[in-house]
Amino acid sequence: MFLAKIYVTYKPSILDPKGETVKDALQRMEYTGIEDVVMGKYFEIKLSSSDATSAAKEVESFSEKLLINVNMEVFRYEIEAITE
Amino acid sequence: MKAAVITFPGSNCDLDMYHALVDEFQIETEILPATITDLSAYDAIFIPGGFSYGDYLRTGAIARFAPVMAAIKAADQQGKIIVGICNGFQILTEAGLLPGALQTNTQPGFICDITGLKVVNTTSKFTNAFTKSINQFPIAHGEGNYYVDAATLATMQANQQILFTYTDNPNGSIADIAGVTNVNGNVFGMMPHPERAVDALLGNVDGRAFFSSIIASLVNQQEAIKA
Numbered sequence: 001m002f003l004a005k006i007y008v009t010y011k012p013s014i015l016d017p018k019g020e021t022v023k024d025a026l027q028r029m030e031y032t033g034i035e036d037v038v039m040g041k042y043f044e045i046k047l048s049s050s051d052a053t054s055a056a057k058e059v060e061s062f063s064e065k066l067l068i069n070v071n072m073e074v075f076r077y078e079i080e081a082i083t084e
Numbered sequence: 085m086k087a088a089v090i091t092f093p094g095s096n097c098d099l100d101m102y103h104a105l106v107d108e109f110q111i112e113t114e115i116l117p118a119t120i121t122d123l124s125a126y127d128a129i130f131i132p133g134g135f136s137y138g139d140y141l142r143t144g145a146i147a148r149f150a151p152v153m154a155a156i157k158a159a160d161q162q163g164k165i166i167v168g169i170c171n172g173f174q175i176l177t178e179a180g181l182l183p184g185a186l187q188t189n190t191q192p193g194f195i196c197d198i199t200g201l202k203v204v205n206t207t208s209k210f211t212n213a214f215t216k217s218i219n220q221f222p223i224a225h226g227e228g229n230y231y232v233d234a235a236t237l238a239t240m241q242a243n244q245q246i247l248f249t250y251t252d253n254p255n256g257s258i259a260d261i262a263g264v265t266n267v268n269g270n271v272f273g274m275m276p277h278p279e280r281a282v283d284a285l286l287g288n289v290d291g292r293a294f295f296s297s298i299i300a301s302l303v304n305q306q307e308a309i310k311a
Contacts, residue, residue, distance in 0.1 A: 010187075014231065015256070017188045041141075066149070069142055069178065071185040072231055 001084055002047045002055040006063055006077040009040035014072045043067060046082070055079050085302050087113040088126040090156075092147050097133035097170065097279065104279040105130070109295050118150040127302055128165040129156060131172030133224070133277060143186060143227045144174035153179055165209060165298060166271045170225055173273030182266055182273045183240060184232035190256030194226040198288070200251030201262055201276060205244045208265060210272045213296035218251060220290050221276035228275035230257035230264075243267055248274060 010016045016039060023037035049055035056079055063075045087105050091098040098115055105113040116123075118136075123129060137146035147153075160166055160181055168176035176182040189195060201221050203214045232240065237259060240246055248263035255275070263274030281291030 014187065015190060017190050017192060017229075017256075021192045066145065067141070069145070069185050071177075071233070072187055 001082050002049055002052060002079050003082045004043075004045045004047060004055065004059045004077050004079050006043040006045065006059065006067060006075055007040055008043070008063075008068050008073055008075045009038050011072055011074055041067075052079055052081065085111055085127050085299065086125060087111050087128045087130060088123055089113060089115045089130045089132055090118060090120075090152055091115055091132065092118040092134070092136035092150060092175075094136045094138055095132050095134035095171065097277065100277070101130050101132045101169070101279045104282045104291070104295060108282045108292070109299060111299070116152070118147065118152045120152050121155055123152070123155040123159050123164075126159070126164070128167070128298060129159055131156075131166070131168040131175055132279075133170030133172060136171055136175060139171075139227075142178070143171060144176075144178035147171075147175045148178040157181070160266075160271055163268065163270050165302065167210070167298070168271075168273040169277055169279065170228075170275055173275055174227065176271060176273045181271050182264060183236050183245075184230055184264070186227050186275070187229045187231050188227050189225070189229050189254075191254075194224070195228070195254050196224045197222075197254065199223045199254050199262075199276060201248045202251055203247070204249055205247050207244070208247050208269055208272075208297070209301035210263075210265065210294060210297050211247050213300055214293040216290070216293075219293070220281070220288060221278060222280045222288070223254060223276045225255070225275050228255040228257065230255075230261045230275075232258060232261075240264065245269075247272065248276075 019037040019039040026034045047055045089101045105111040174186045249260040250262045253260045265272045278291030278294035281288040
């Protein structure tokens, strides 16, 4: 079995109003070193795939179809083998 | 003319749309669940506002894979009128029936207000009955910030796909865009709510021209078929 950790974020060209709002709050809290905040989504998905290559293929397929909106988001992922 | 209003789990403007179509415009209308797979009996399909599937993941992202969507795509291929209001607009962009995407408003928070809409193109199936160039429409959304890349925007402008723009952009939408059609001009989406502006008792009838436009274009279409 494999565990996929998938991170979804806006494309750099897209304004991230939620991230901006968090950044403003952090700066108001006097964390003066905050340069930028990106707020995204995180998924952990377990797959019964037989090998890491087919798991990766599946992750890429469903991430593009459902987890992201290709107009404005991108994703990256990590896959690790796990025991049940 | 027969209309369908599609209700998803979490839709909440379905009854407003039904009221506008049936009580204000005497159109034979049925509210149908998102599990339905055949829409061949209907001339116009309305996807109402709300929070389909709780807006989980992204607005419209789960609804896009509902059973009814194959029937909606089939209706599009037949050139039938398909309207998405608010969450319905978000669903149509997610499904690829309209270009672009709706992202979080630039100003934090949900906006519930009245907004000025400029009618940019009065030759469409959705705007042919508008007589005023500026109309007041209710808005109520948190993710109404329309985004489309520069190349697509140029194509949309060239094809006259932008029907409405905001006079005072409330949500950060690119080029002040409020309402758009597909290339063929049969699918339309916008965040503002025409169905909430059809009854003089509620103080605003600017939305009536939207429904009159659709009825006029369907009547013309049927006369063209007869002739």
